[in-house]
Amino acid sequence: MEEYRNAIILSCVALYLVMCIVVGLWALRRTKSAHDFFMAGRDLGIVVTGLAVFSSTLSGFGFVGGPGLVYRMGMSSLWMVVCSTMGFVLAFYLLGKRLRLFAELRESVSLPDAVASRYNSESARFMCALAILLGVMGYLATQILAMATVLQDILMATFGPISIEACVAFSCAVLVFYCVTGGIIASVYTDLVQGFVMMIAAVLVLLAAIAAVEGGFAGMSEALLQDDPESIGPWGSIGIFGALSWYFVFALGLCGQPHIITKMMMNRRVEDTRSILPISVVAYAVSAMLWISIGLVMRTLVVQGAHPELTGSDAAAPQFLQGYAHPLLAGIVFAGLFAAIMSTADGFLNIGAAAVVHDIPTAFRGRKLDNELFWARIGTVIIAVIASVFAVYSVRVGGELVAILGAFGWGTFAAALVPAVAIGFNWKRATATACNVAIAASLILNFTIKVGGFAVPYGIDVGALSLIVSLTLFFGISLASKPPELDPDIEAVMDI
Amino acid sequence: MAATTPETSSSAPEPRGYALFLFAVLLLLCGLLGWLFVTAPPPGAVGGPHPEFATMQVGGAPTRHETTLLPAFLFVLLQVLVFAGLLYMAVGRRLSRKGGALWLAMGTGALLTAFVCLFITYRGFLETGSETALAFSFPVPSAWMLYGVWTAPLFFIALYVVRFDDWILLPEDRKRFEELVAEKNAAADKGGA
Numbered sequence: 091m092e093e094y095r096n097a098i099i100l101s102c103v104a105l106y107l108v109m110c111i112v113v114g115l116w117a118l119r120r121t122k123s124a125h126d127f128f129m130a131g132r133d134l135g136i137v138v139t140g141l142a143v144f145s146s147t148l149s150g151f152g153f154v155g156g157p158g159l160v161y162r163m164g165m166s167s168l169w170m171v172v173c174s175t176m177g178f179v180l181a182f183y184l185l186g187k188r189l190r191l192f193a194e195l196r197e198s199v200s201l202p203d204a205v206a207s208r209y210n211s212e213s214a215r216f217m218c219a220l221a222i223l224l225g226v227m228g229y230l231a232t233q234i235l236a237m238a239t240v241l242q243d244i245l246m247a248t249f250g251p252i253s254i255e256a257c258v259a260f261s262c263a264v265l266v267f268y269c270v271t272g273g274i275i276a277s278v279y280t281d282l283v284q285g286f287v288m289m290i291a292a293v294l295v296l297l298a299a300i301a302a303v304e305g306g307f308a309g310m311s312e313a314l315l316q317d318d319p320e321s322i323g324p325w326g327s328i329g330i331f332g333a334l335s336w337y338f339v340f341a342l343g344l345c346g347q348p349h350i351i352t353k354m355m356m357n358r359r360v361e362d363t364r365s366i367l368p369i370s371v372v373a374y375a376v377s378a379m380l381w382i383s384i385g386l387v388m389r390t391l392v393v394q395g396a397h398p399e400l401t402g403s404d405a406a407a408p409q410f411l412q413g414y415a416h417p418l419l420a421g422i423v424f425a426g427l428f429a430a431i432m433s434t435a436d437g438f439l440n441i442g443a444a445a446v447v448h449d450i451p452t453a454f455r456g457r458k459l460d461n462e463l464f465w466a467r468i469g470t471v472i473i474a475v476i477a478s479v480f481a482v483y484s485v486r487v488g489g490e491l492v493a494i495l496g497a498f499g500w501g502t503f504a505a506a507l508v509p510a511v512a513i514g515f516n517w518k519r520a521t522a523t524a525c526n527v528a529i530a531a532s533l534i535l536n537f538t539i540k541v542g543g544f545a546v547p548y549g550i551d552v553g554a555l556s557l558i559v560s561l562t563l564f565f566g567i568s569l570a571s572k573p574p575e576l577d578p579d580i581e582a583v584m585d586i
Numbered sequence: 587m588a589a590t591t592p593e594t595s596s597s598a599p600e601p602r603g604y605a606l607f608l609f610a611v612l613l614l615l616c617g618l619l620g621w622l623f624v625t626a627p628p629p630g631a632v633g634g635p636h637p638e639f640a641t642m643q644v645g646g647a648p649t650r651h652e653t654t655l656l657p658a659f660l661f662v663l664l665q666v667l668v669f670a671g672l673l674y675m676a677v678g679r680r681l682s683r684k685g686g687a688l689w690l691a692m693g694t695g696a697l698l699t700a701f702v703c704l705f706i707t708y709r710g711f712l713e714t715g716s717e718t719a720l721a722f723s724f725p726v727p728s729a730w731m732l733y734g735v736w737t738a739p740l741f742f743i744a745l746y747v748v749r750f751d752d753w754i755l756l757p758e759d760r761k762r763f764e765e766l767v768a769e770k771n772a773a774a775d776k777g778g779a
Contacts, residue, residue, distance in 0.1 A: 161641070161642065162641060162643055163633070164645065165728055168732070169731075171736070172731060172732060172735050175736060175737065175738075175739040175740060175743070176669060176697070176742075178743070179673070179739045179746070180669060180672060180673070183672075183673050183742070183746065183754075184672060184675075184676045186754075187755055191763060194763075195763075306723065307723035307724065311720055311723060311724050311725060311728075312720075315716045315725065316716055318636070318646070319711070319715045319716050319718065320633070320644065320645020320648055320650075321643075321644060322724070322725055322728060323648070323711055323725060323727060323728060324704055324708060324727045324728045324730070324731040325645065325651070326633075326645060327632075327633030327634075327643040327644055327645040327646075328632055328633055329631050329632045329633060329645070329650065329651070330651050330654055330655070331622065331661065332632060334661055334665070337662075337735075338665050341665075342669070342672075360755055360760075360763075361750070361760075363754075364747055364750040364754070365747075367743055367746055368747060371740075375736075389642065392639060393639075399639045399640070400641050401641070402641060403642075513672075513675075516672075516675050516676050517604075517605060517675060519602070519605060547623055547625075547627055548622055548627050548631055548632065549632035550619070555619065558612060558619065561612050561668075562609070562612040562615075562616055565605060565608060565612060566609065568605075569605065569606070569609060579766055579769070582762070582766055583763070583766060586755075586759045586762060586763055
């Protein structure tokens with residue numbers, strides 16, 4: 091079977107991509123309005139929403155970057171994983187019910203829509219949409235680039251040299267097809283399949299990883315303890331403050347990820363959140379096994395001299411699959427990798443399109459565009475094309491630009507949107523001014539530190555720093571201001 | 587006109603205490619970060635390159651954390667207080683029902699206990715280094731991180747599922763919300779007529 095390895099991998103990936111196209115065509119028939127396109131008609135079932143929330147959380151970063159970080163830094167990046175339970179707890183306690191109620195009461199089709207209703211402020215809508223758009227462009231470009239890079243590796247093994255531009259164009263075409271035809275309905279139903287693929291892939295990889303090193307995880311720990319005890323200690327190489335700042339920004343920051351929390355506005359019944367939370371947590375925990383196991387096993391094998399040093403840390407997952415996984419498993423995991431990337435990218439594409447064709451025009455014109463569904467589809471294509479051009483341009487100039495903006499993503503969303511949404515929707519005293527200042531301050535702080543290349547002492551994450559600053563400003567300004575007057579229905583729904 | 591609602595939900599005044607508490611904790615966090623900005627990190631605080639493999643980093647001597655353990659514990663303690671404050675803010679008005687405050691305090695205590703055990707065992711890890719004992723295939727402090735810190739919030743998830751009808755969405759909440767939607771639809775129909 092080994093001689094068919096590349097053909098098997100290619101077949102698994104092709105099968106998966108065909109499935110995405112079929113789902114897109116199916117969802118086309120169910121998408122009749124902008125409300126369907128952006129909010130899935132608020133008619134999603136429990137399992138679909140639960141898996142959509144989880145698969146949007148675990149992006150391609152979790153399948154490629156995550157194992158790479160464990161290989162490079164040891165246990166440090168696992169703080170991004172162990173924080174997930176607390177992250178989901180905070181997101182569901184603070185927003186699970188609240189966002190769904192707002193969405194139904196005010197017929198919101200996007201997060202900025204709900205923010206504008208909450209604060210009765212078009213400037214708050216604009217700031218929220220701006221933060222989303224900036225984060226989306228960087229994040230989406232990194233996802234498209236990751237997808238194209240993996241595709242290039244697979245195709246080159248079978249067909250010989252192929253350009254990255256062609257791979258970007260092909261990956262983007264599939265993504266755009268199902269996102270344009272079926273909008274968020276196609277996105278969440280592909281997420282459903284993507285979620286199952288990711289879980290199966292993770293369990294199989296865990297078993298393969300345990301078998302790859304004598305003694306399983308205990309054997310890995312023993313070997314890494316002999317090489318560098320700190321790498322297998324709880325903080326890894328980055329140190330205690332770096333690790334704990336990741337815990338903070340990835341736990342609390344989950345409440346500010348628009349592609350994740352927007353899904354909380356789409357379930358059929360408010361009370362479904364009771365079941366969605368455990369589904370999302372369990373699915374994430376299962377899939378995160380891939381992150382943990384591949385990173386540790388590749389670091390161990392290299393340290394033991396059983397595998398040559400990797401060319402780069404991001405090669406950890408592909409190298410493991412090439413060297414230690416059965417061809418069929420490698421095929422499933424590569425399909426899972428595409429699933430992880432696409433499930434996040436389609437969410438970004440949808441919220442980005444909402445920001446461009448719904449939120450920003452509404453903020454300036456005071457009313458939405460005519461024929462919004464048509465413009466939503468056009469907006470989706472335009473955003474995907476810009477992100478693709480951005481990704482290709484970045485490769486041509488050295489890849490730094492997308493890397494900076496990609497890293498900017500989670501922290502930006504966290505610092506900008508946690509105060510405005512997670513706190514603001516639970517605290518009537520919060521003001522629109524505080525919301526706007528918190529978003530602006532977080533964007534400026536994040537950009538200045540990232541683009542300026544300033545080093546934060548003790549390895550503290552920039553996103554964590556920005557989040558603490560924006561939260562403090564938000565509370566301080568709101569407490570110092572006159573309590574805002576809320577619309578009666580908003581006040582009533584916040585009392586629920 | 588706003589409808590009258592049960593005392594546990596609608597018209598209950600919003601507790602100002604949670605916001606003030608959170609603001610105070612955040613100010614302490616800012617103070618701690620400010621202190622970190624003005625103090626010199628110990629050598630190797632953020633690790634360094636692996637002596638043999640260029641694509642890897644090492645943590646180096648565990649002594650790098652000897653002087654920062656206490657401020658780091660304060661950092662995590664303040665984080666847990668922020669999380670707890672937010673959870674109380676989310677469901678605080680309903681906590682008089684079925685011992686709610688105590689249950690949330692127990693969940694917070696479980697998370698804090700996992701961190702305390704992690705820090706205590708890490709002190710031992712600093713001394714034993716490569717000779718440290720394993721628990722469930724990992725060095726003891728790492729095992730606390732994976733099996734303790736990761737799983738402790740499951741308690742909150744259990745509470746969310748079990749107490750959903752008492753804390754999150756009460757039957758009277760559903761009724762009140764249906765009334766709100768009906769009022770809005772009636773107003774829209776009137777406006778459109």
